[in-house]
Amino acid sequence: MxxxxxxxxxxxxxxxxxxxxxxxxxxxxxxxxxxxxxxxxxxxxxxxxxxxxxxxxxxxxxxxxxxxxxxxxxxxxxxxxxxxxxxxxxxxxxxxxxxxxxxxxxxxxxxxxxxxxxxxxxxxxxxxxxxxxxxxxxxxxxxxxxxxxxxxxxxxxxxxxxxxxxxGFDQLAQREAQRKQRRLVQVAVASLAGMTLAIGLAVTAHVARNDAQRRQAQAEDILGFMLGDLREKLTTVGRLDLMRTVDDKATVYFATLDPRDLSDRTLEEQARSLTGIGQVRLDEGNHDEATAAFREAHARSTALQARDPGNGQRLFDLAQAEFWLGFVAFQQGKYGAADAWLRKYHDSAMRVAAMDRGNFAWQKEQAYALHNLAVMDEQRGRYVQAERSMRAAISLYRDWIGQRPGDLPLRSEAADAMSWLGTLALARGQLDSAEDYFAEQVDVLQRNAAEEPDNAVWRDYLVRARLLLVDALAQRGKLEDARSLTATTLPVAAALAAQDPANNAWRTWLGACHWWRSRLATDDAAPLAEEEAAQAERIFVAALAAEPEKERLVVWLARTRHLRAQLALGRGDLRAARGHVAGALALIEPAWRARQNEDLRLWLARTRLLQGDIDASSGNRADGVRSWTEATHLLEQPDRRGPVPFLRLEPLLRAQVALGAQEKAVATRRRLDAAGYVPLHPFADIAPVAAR
Missing domain, CATH: 3.40.50.10140 (Toll/interleukin-1 receptor homology (TIR) domain)
Incomplete structure (x- = not known):
């Protein structure tokens, strides 16, 4: 034939x-x-x-x-x-x-x-x-x-x-899948060279317009693959470092395009590619470049959505750009900007979900939007509003998981929402509930990691979840459990940090593991405690250098210097203790002046309190009283209705004891005891309420 x-x-x-x-x-x-x-x-x-x-x-x-x-x-x-x-x-x-x-x-x-x-x-x-x-x-x-x-x-x-x-179809499909898997590795290696060639071809678009349009489409198809499918594959194995050169070339390529050549399809591909670039930059800790990429994506998505307001996909893309701009602002501690963007994202998410109830990806945006609002409320101490939004998100997840029990990412997202309920429970002194929520998240992520052992995302999430559980265990006095969990988590965090040294989030979790190893060390293991604290400080110094505006890193480094000052005070080295406290204050005071929130308030007060202990140990009780008083004012500051928040009670009690405010100290101790809080180091001069 x-x-x-x-x-x-x-x-x-x-x-x-x-x-x-x-x-x-x-x-x-x-x-x-x-x-x-x-x-x-x-x-x-x-x-x-x-x-x-x-x-x-x-x-x-x-x-x-x-x-x-x-x-x-x-x-x-x-x-x-x-x-x-x-x-x-x-x-x-x-x-x-x-x-x-x-x-x-x-x-x-x-x-x-x-x-x-x-x-x-x-x-x-x-x-x-x-x-x-x-x-x-x-x-x-x-x-x-x-x-x-x-x-x-x-x-x-x-x-x-x-x-x-x-x-047979199954036989052919299996062969095709095997061929695609073999090619993926080849594509990952050859894609950088192909990308350079494709961009070079696209830059010549002004010479022959018809030929340029074809070449532009080819280049952006490659970009779409590399910043989409390939990025997702590399994320699961923890190799985002391979994407950085591609991102740079893509950014240069976009800058060379003539605005007259930007069709709707081109704008869509560019918006998605720029969003991917922003995510890689954010993982590196480069907030300025991440924000610039997200703003470019938002500008393109806004233009497209305005051209076709009834197009759900364009509204979905616009919502993603709004979310990432809010998220990067939140990471920088710019809560006003974060709140504005995340509320825009919430509105867009609800609209896009209503446009197609059969599109599950669009439906999930509702839960994400509620989650974000809850996190913003939690950061501002609005715990009731935060819990209301988070429980609404969890209700959605429960329905979805019943329909999709094998969806691992969905399972993880639901567990993350439960974990935030744990954070809210901690803030309200519900320690037993907090432990249960965190343990549930750890259990889910351990099952995910067991089902997909090569997926670095599950290991990353598991490290974070275990650190939250360690905190809850420590507050309830379950120190052996906390030590054991920290010991099993540290190797996982170390392996992730070694796998991609430029991933600043992974480096942060490793530093947190060393911090907890030091904090939980027994009294007879002082050298180990000092060694672990010094290692944590080295890690956080490097991490903060990569992301100097990231508040979480400022707090972690201040916490570590605070811990080193405690250790130095415990061994009688007042000079070293004073130096570590000064280093902590040098971080925390400017951050507090720039943006006041609960984390910064708490660690500034703790550091002032420790500074007072050092002054008193040096024979300067008057200076110590001034520092203890400053700490007390920070912790008792009536910036909201109701009693002093639970998270402030432990340092407040220590300040009250130091200042001799016995009656207030007893009342504060009563609240801590009622919550089941067990201090890592005993409260001096304050007997348990039950004994009084």
Whole structure:
């Protein structure tokens, strides 16, 4: 046969015919199938030539004869089925002619629209395709359904190829999956060189406009893959370092484009690519470059959404840009800007979810938006509002997990929301509840890590969750459990930090593990405590240098210097203790002046309190009283209604004891005891309330 198949289609489906023709003629058969003998003959490396009348009939003088010859010389007939094809007398005639040749079993239907089983106006099969055979029974054609609600374009294409080759679909799909996996590694290595070439081609767009548009599309397809699919793969193995050079070249490439060349599709691809670039920069701790990328993505997404307000995908993309701008502002401690962006994101998320209740990705935006508002309220001490939003998000997750029990990311997101309930419980003195919430998150993430041991994301999340649980265990006096959990977490954090040294978040978790090892060291392990604290300080100094505006790192480094000052005071080295406290104050005081929140208030008060202890130990009780008084004012400051927040009680009690405010100290101790709080070091001069 001259042709592998004759492609019959209605003129209305010409775009589908063009796409299918190119895919079939360029398809490479998986090597392991080449040479195999099937009912369709020996399989070659290519499918062969295909006949498509629009390309080959324009020069023919006898249209009918040309079609008959092409049908006779075609091994199979592919019918692109749609309502237009069902109504086309030419498509029907071609099917009749091919069936008349006695090869009806070699007809393949490729459904692109309409309903395969419908014979009314909505049907897609030409009458001859289902006409009764010699036995009088209606024929049920072999069909590949390319509609989104059917097999989908890719799966339908493979079904069609499997029929042409005479092999099982599962066998061909498995071979394709194996080939894709082998190529992924090759693509990851070769993509940087390909990216450079593609960008170089795109920069020449001004020379020949038509050629430039083709090259621009190629370059942005590669960018879309590298900053989308490839980035996701590299994220799971913890190799975002491979993306940084690509990001730089992509940023330069976008800057070279003429605004006149920016079609809607180009703007969409650029917005998604810039969002990916911003995420990589954020993981590196480069907030300024991350913000710049997110702002560029937001500008493009805003323009696109304005052009087509009813397009849900464009609203979804705009919501992502709003979220990332809010998130990076939150990371910088710019809570006003963060709150404004995250509320915009909440509004967009609710709108996009309402546009298509069947789109699960859009539905999840509701939970994310509620989660973000809860975190903002928690940061500002609005615990009741925060818990209300978080429980609303958890209610959504419970429904979804019931429908998708095997969805690991969904399971992790729900556990993260439960963990935030633990954080809120800690802030309100509900220590037993906090421990339960954190333990539940750890359990979920351990199951995820066991099911996907090579996924670095689960190990990252697991380290964070365990550190939260360590804190809750320590506050309840379960020190052996806290030490054991810290010991098992430290190697995981160390492996992550070694895997990608530029990942500042992973470096931070490693420093936190060393901090807890020092903090939980027993009294007879003073050298270990000092060694671990010194290691934590080295890590946090490097991390803060990478992200100088990140408040969490400021607090962690101040906490570490505070801890080193405590250790020095414990061994009687007042000079070293004074130096460490001064280093902590040098960090925490400017941050407190810039933006006042609970974390900064708490650690500034703790540091002032420790400074007073050092002064008193040096014989300067008057200076000590001043420092203790400053700490007390910070902790008792009536900046809200109701009693002093629970998180302030432990340092407040120590300040009250130091100042001799016995009656106040007893009342404060009563609240701590009622919550089940157990101090790591005993409260001096204050007996348990039960003994009074």
């Amino acid at each position: 001259r042709y592998r198949a004759f492609i019959s289609y209605s003129h209305a489906d010409e775009a589908w015919a063009t796409w299918l023709f190119k895919r079939l003629e360029t398809y490479r058969v998986p090597p392991r199938l080449v040479g195999r003998q099937t009912g369709q003959g020996k399989i070659g490396a290519r499918l062969g030539a295909f006949f498509r009348d629009r390309d080959e009939l324009t020069a023919a003088s006898d249209l009918s004869a040309t079609i008959q010859d092409a049908l006779a010389e075609s091994d199979a007939l592919i019918v692109i089925c749609s309502p237009a094809a069902a109504a086309s007398r030419w498509v029907n005639a071609e099917v009749e002619a091919f069936r008349a040749s006695g090869r009806g079993e070699r007809i393949y239907a490729f459904v692109v629209g309409g309903e395969p089983g419908c014979i009314d106006d909505g049907g897609c099969f030409p009458p001859a395709l289902t006409a009764p055979g010699e036995d009088g029974q209606p024929v049920e054609p072999l069909a590949a359904d390319a509609r989104p609600e059917g097999d989908g374009r890719k799966r339908a294409f493979l079904k069609l190829v499997a029929g042409l080759l005479g092999v």
